[in-house]
Amino acid sequence: MNEHSRHAAAHPATRDTIFPEQAPILLHEAFAGDQHIIRLQAPEIAAHAQPGSFVHMQVHPTLLMRRPMSIMRANPKAGWIEILYKAHGEGTRLLSERRIDELVDLIGPIGTPFKLDGYRRRPLLIGGGVGMPPMIFLAEHIRRQATDNQPLVILGSEVPFPFKARPSQILVPGLPAEVIAGMPLLEDWHIPSRLCSQQDFPGCHQGFVTDLARLWLDSMEPRQHGEVEVFACGPTPMLKAVAQLTAEYDLPCQVSLEEHMACAVGGCAGCNVRVETETGPAMKRICVDGPVFDARQVFPQAG
Amino acid sequence: MLAMDFCGLHFNTPQVLLSGCVGFGEEYTRVKGFSNTDVGAVCLKGTTLAERLGNEPHRLAETPMGLLNAIGLQNPGSARVVAEYLPKLDFSETRFIANLSGSTVEEYAEVTRIFDDSPIDAMEINISCPNVKEGGVAFGNDPDMSARVVEACRTQTRKPLIAKLSPNQTDIANNARRCIEAGSDALAVINTVMGMAIDPEQRQPVIGNNQAGLSGPAIKPIALLKVHQVYQVAGPLNIPIIGQGGVTRPEDALEFIIAGASAVGVGTALFYDPLVCSRINSVMVDYLKRHNMTHVNELVGSLQLHEPATSVCAN
Numbered sequence: 001m002n003e004h005s006r007h008a009a010a011h012p013a014t015r016d017t018i019f020p021e022q023a024p025i026l027l028h029e030a031f032a033g034d035q036h037i038i039r040l041q042a043p044e045i046a047a048h049a050q051p052g053s054f055v056h057m058q059v060h061p062t063l064l065m066r067r068p069m070s071i072m073r074a075n076p077k078a079g080w081i082e083i084l085y086k087a088h089g090e091g092t093r094l095l096s097e098r099r100i101d102e103l104v105d106l107i108g109p110i111g112t113p114f115k116l117d118g119y120r121r122r123p124l125l126i127g128g129g130v131g132m133p134p135m136i137f138l139a140e141h142i143r144r145q146a147t148d149n150q151p152l153v154i155l156g157s158e159v160p161f162p163f164k165a166r167p168s169q170i171l172v173p174g175l176p177a178e179v180i181a182g183m184p185l186l187e188d189w190h191i192p193s194r195l196c197s198q199q200d201f202p203g204c205h206q207g208f209v210t211d212l213a214r215l216w217l218d219s220m221e222p223r224q225h226g227e228v229e230v231f232a233c234g235p236t237p238m239l240k241a242v243a244q245l246t247a248e249y250d251l252p253c254q255v256s257l258e259e260h261m262a263c264a265v266g267g268c269a270g271c272n273v274r275v276e277t278e279t280g281p282a283m284k285r286i287c288v289d290g291p292v293f294d295a296r297q298v299f300p301q302a303g
Numbered sequence: 304m305l306a307m308d309f310c311g312l313h314f315n316t317p318q319v320l321l322s323g324c325v326g327f328g329e330e331y332t333r334v335k336g337f338s339n340t341d342v343g344a345v346c347l348k349g350t351t352l353a354e355r356l357g358n359e360p361h362r363l364a365e366t367p368m369g370l371l372n373a374i375g376l377q378n379p380g381s382a383r384v385v386a387e388y389l390p391k392l393d394f395s396e397t398r399f400i401a402n403l404s405g406s407t408v409e410e411y412a413e414v415t416r417i418f419d420d421s422p423i424d425a426m427e428i429n430i431s432c433p434n435v436k437e438g439g440v441a442f443g444n445d446p447d448m449s450a451r452v453v454e455a456c457r458t459q460t461r462k463p464l465i466a467k468l469s470p471n472q473t474d475i476a477n478n479a480r481r482c483i484e485a486g487s488d489a490l491a492v493i494n495t496v497m498g499m500a501i502d503p504e505q506r507q508p509v510i511g512n513n514q515a516g517l518s519g520p521a522i523k524p525i526a527l528l529k530v531h532q533v534y535q536v537a538g539p540l541n542i543p544i545i546g547q548g549g550v551t552r553p554e555d556a557l558e559f560i561i562a563g564a565s566a567v568g569v570g571t572a573l574f575y576d577p578l579v580c581s582r583i584n585s586v587m588v589d590y591l592k593r594h595n596m597t598h599v600n601e602l603v604g605s606l607q608l609h610e611p612a613t614s615v616c617a618n
């Protein structure tokens with residue numbers, strides 16, 4: 001047996017980057033379609049969260065597993081974060097019964113967020129269902145940067161939207177005039193948004209988010225496509241369609257993924273997805289290697 | 304009070320972080336307040352000779368007080384673990400134990416040889432993984448094969464070897480005896496219990512691999528009995544046991560030690576509470592003081608059984 005030095009290795013930069021917090025519930029609002037928005041006082045998480053980050057939440061003391069939840073808004077000054085969730089399983093249903101001032105055990109922020117250095121000046125944000133929150137976070141981030149960029153947010157939902165839609169005051173060239181419903185919060189930030197659904201909701205595009213995105217892209221001069229970059233989060237079929245569209249128009253596209261999680265810190269390899277890398281196929285952890293990936297890596301067949 | 308010797312290794316405390324739950328040793332240090340110094344040793348993810356990509360999703364499903372997993376031994380292969388992962392570990396904080404797997408006896412031996420030539424402190428032989436097609440639990444449920452695997456590993460190293468036993472077999476005590484005779488220095492009891500979850504709407508198993516291994520509080524009573532049974536064989540031979548399976552509350556750790564475990568493994572419980580180990584340590588110290596003990600060793604195997612009943616039926 002060789003002698004090996006048992007050295008004290010330099011600690012990796014990832015140490016102490018995820019904060020455990022006992023977060024009081026500040027607000028808890030119910031919307032149609034079993035949707036809920038919860039605001040939690042979690043100053044460390046709020047201070048360190050970036051668009052794409054999530055928290056891992058003990059939804060209820062009787063359940064063994066935590067639930068990963070995307071952060072929709074983070075207010076570092078006031079020290080709170082906001083989460084939108086749909087009560088569709090036992091865990092989220094129990095969460096929906098929790099009251100103001102109760103404490104929720106969180107660890108966060110977790111994940112490799114959206115890469116945003118030098119993104120193109122026409123960011124197109126596409127969010128479907130419970131995939132909307134990271135897009136709201138990203139939109140707020142883009143607004144804070146106060147540049148001359150021209151973002152557009154397209155949201156899709158098959159249940160009523162978790163906000164009261166209102167006619168947008170911000171004109172978006174290339175979109176049908178009757179598609180006018182937008183999200184008030186985004187309006188307040190002067191970010192244009194449009195809504196889509198297969199249901200017949202007033203002012204919404206009746207169809208897929210990718211149909212509306214295509215209309216918008218086709219209304220531009222082809223050279224302007226070089227200014228567009230896409231960010232998306234939502235159900236897998238939607239993400240596949242977005243990957244297809246962006247491959248067709250040769251646009252950079254980042255997608256945020258979801259999977260069952262146990263540890264959410266990279267320890268169990270339970271959340272992995274197959275991605276295509278330069279060195280061949282790999283199984284990457286959604287919790288720490290993601291949740292944000294390049295669309296071409298996740299959907300290599302698209303386009 | 305809690306620091307101890309385990310097969311000649313210094314353990315800070317009797318707790319061991321379990322293979323497959325803590326990646327390659329550094330992942331949980333992301334969490335502020337977590338420290339590898341709270342435990343005696345950290346077992347790394349199961350490692351094979353060549354890289355394995357593992358199973359397709361879903362790899363996890365929650366069940367009442369339990370967790371089903373079928374990861375499929377995803378790992379970068381033993382050479383890369385030694386070259387790329389071990390140099391990142393801080394050996395001043397705790398002991399690190401490799402977890403060996405293979406689909407042939409020769410593969411187990413080769414992986415042992417590769418880790419022997421590395422700074423790793425000890426090796427756990429995983430003959431009980433339920434989530435791979437070859438080797439794993441197929442070896443672990445056959446005492447002859449278990450012994451052959453342990454013997455083959457033994458020829459490759461003088462570092463401590465720990466055979467990890469499967470609960471999915473009829474006579475775990477006999478298997479334990481065979482592993483000890485084949486040269487195992489310690490035993491890990493138990494690995495996960497095989498199980499399944501079904502989605503009735505899809506009429507499909509929830510887990511991509513169809514079947515999976517169950518861990519967490521749901522398996523604790525099974526694990527306690529297996530530790531008790533193995534201790535009858537291993538105790539008299541001074542072969543220490545790492546008891547595991549569902550340890551969640553500090554009291555669970557005490558129960559395993561009373562049943563005969565010298566050290567206690569914590570896996571699934573970390574997913575709920577990443578800071579659980581420091582809590583277990585302080586409750587253990589309180590308990591020992593309350594019972595006028597000066598060292599945790601005094602508690603090992605201190606179980607006092609009831610007088611044998613006249614009835615032979617367990618119901």
Ligand SMILES: Cc1cc2nc3c(=O)[nH]c(=O)nc-3n(C[C@H](O)[C@H](O)[C@H](O)COP(=O)(O)O)c2cc1C
Nearest residue numbers: 268321322323349372429494518519548549570571
């Ligand atoms: C996600 C997951 C992955 C695991 N991977 C391995 C492994 O690679 N090798 C191994 O020997 N045991 C593995 N195990 C089993 C654990 O090490 C442990 O024996 C078992 O989970 C029981 O302890 P627990 O209930 O405290 O988790 C794994 C368990 C889980 C939950």
Ligand code: FES
Nearest residue numbers: 264266268269287
């Ligand atoms: S959930 Fe454990 S590695 Fe991602």
